[in-house]
Amino acid sequence: MRIQHNIMALNSQRQLGINNTNISKSLEKLSSGYRINRAGDDAAGLAISEKMRAQIKGLETATDNANDAISLIQTAEGGLQEVHSMLNRMTELATKSANGTYDDDVDRQAIQDEFDALNDEIDRIADSTNFNGIKLLDGTLNNASTATVTVGTGANTFRVSVGKDAAGKKITIGTDDSKAGNTINASVDSAGELKIVLGTKDNASTYSAKQIEDAVKNAVQKAVDDGTLTNKDLANSLLSFKAEGQTISYVADDTSQAGTAEPTSAALAGAAALKLQIGDTNDGYNQLNLTINDMKAASLGVRAISVDKLDDATGAMKTIKDAINTVSSQRGRLGALQNRLEHTINNLGVTTENITAAESRIRDVDMAKEMMTFTKNSVLQQSAQAMLAQANQQPQSVLQLLQ
Incomplete structure (x- = not known):
């Protein structure tokens, strides 16, 4: 029997250290909820999950961007809706003025005055409609x-x-x-x-x-x-x-x-058109250019219209209807873009959900499984402590030989 080195105690101590380390890791995982808390836990899994986390953040931000774009489109479309209303009123005025029962100097002049006021208001709406300071209808975004x-x-x-x-x-x-x-x-x-x-x-x-x-x-x-x-x-x-x-x-x-x-x-x-970032990368398919034509009265062709004469009023009717069609086309394009963005948001949401699930499978801890591991390591720790105590008692048996 040897007393210089207690090999049994050394072995028990080593096993106790291992069990203590395992319990520490289990406690860390159970308290954090993550299976991977450091690169040493799973280097490859950490690298993959970090890329997934970055992708998830990008997708979530792209969803916010698309929602902001929809809000911008709704703002522009709201302004164009009022322009439509005024163009319809212009049609009404031009049709009135084209009737031979009106007097040029009095009746048609009053109609012309209202017509001019409507033109001024179309220009004011085009100049003032903005989203976060970005002018929407003045031709800035006509690309x-x-x-x-x-x-x-x-x-x-x-x-x-x-x-x-x-x-x-x-x-x-x-x-x-x-x-x-x-x-x-x-x-x-x-x-x-x-x-x-x-x-x-x-x-x-x-x-x-x-x-x-x-x-x-x-x-x-x-x-x-x-x-x-x-x-x-x-x-x-x-x-x-x-x-x-x-x-x-x-x-x-x-x-x-x-x-x-x-x-x-x-x-x-x-x-410049308005570039919308609707994806998590800088690829062209994740970017969308939003264009809105100049919606001022001159661009619509109604600024120079005169309805204070019968012949002018007759010719004005077609010009105003062309302007209505122009605004309708622009509103239609905006509506189509809004529908597209809504589908984009749905797709981003599904992708975010699936990538999050994949990241969770890599990064998150299975609590039930880890509790089983913790319980096993806890029993082993207590057993190692008991065996270390027993191993420390073994050299004392040598005293029996010295009596």
Whole structure:
């Protein structure tokens, strides 16, 4: 028998230490509710579950983003609903004024006054409707490429816009007294650069923004048909060309305007759409661009309408109905986008639930199973303590041999 080293006591002590460590881990798991509290518990499981946690946070935030987007859309749609109401009232006023029973100077002037007031209110709603300071209906979110172009003299300035894919393209416009007056020569090259030449030869010439707009669209369509312009997205953006501004007039033999004016160029600058983050990654399919057209009276075509004359009122009826259709189309697009976002939210909710369940299976502790482990380790701990006490008593038996 040896007394220098009590191997039985050392073994019991080692086992007691192991049991104490196991009980400590069980208590930690039971008190925290997690199976993995540190990388040492399950390194691979920790790495996977942390990625899942990040994904869950992203999905939850994307859900909040989509809900905010729906609130924004509802705000914009609320403003457009009132614009619709005013356009319907304009239709009523124009129809009244188109009736021959009204007097121009009194009755139709009163109708015109109300018509002008409605135009002002449409502009006020377009300028003031906002969500968290973001203007919604003033054209800020039209996602178009715009430029301001001067023709001849500084007074002849108008604004043009095209689709977003034409951003950075150049538009050049000028006059040429070698070309017949009241003629517009528009062309587009394979790169999408626009060139417009207004004829000013011999006679007085007047060009409206609408005439220039039609000429450009025809030129773009021709370039598409003959294969000059092959980029489909660029072509569609150019086909949405829109001109706004005053009528451009050139008087024959007026040297201040007639003659060949040096062409002026302007680069089309892209306006920003509202980018919505509706997913947990920066992939394109998790981002959505929200666009809302300019809903001001001028953009709707009703700002310049006159109803104080019978003939003007008759022509105004169609213009107002076109404006109603424009607003209806915009509201329809917003409604479709809102429905899409609602489906997005549902999908995000289901995905969040499933990823959370997967993360729970990896990270969370099974309380019943861990209680079984804790009970086992607790019994082993007590047994090890008892055996350590017994092992410590064993060397005392040597005293029997010394008597």
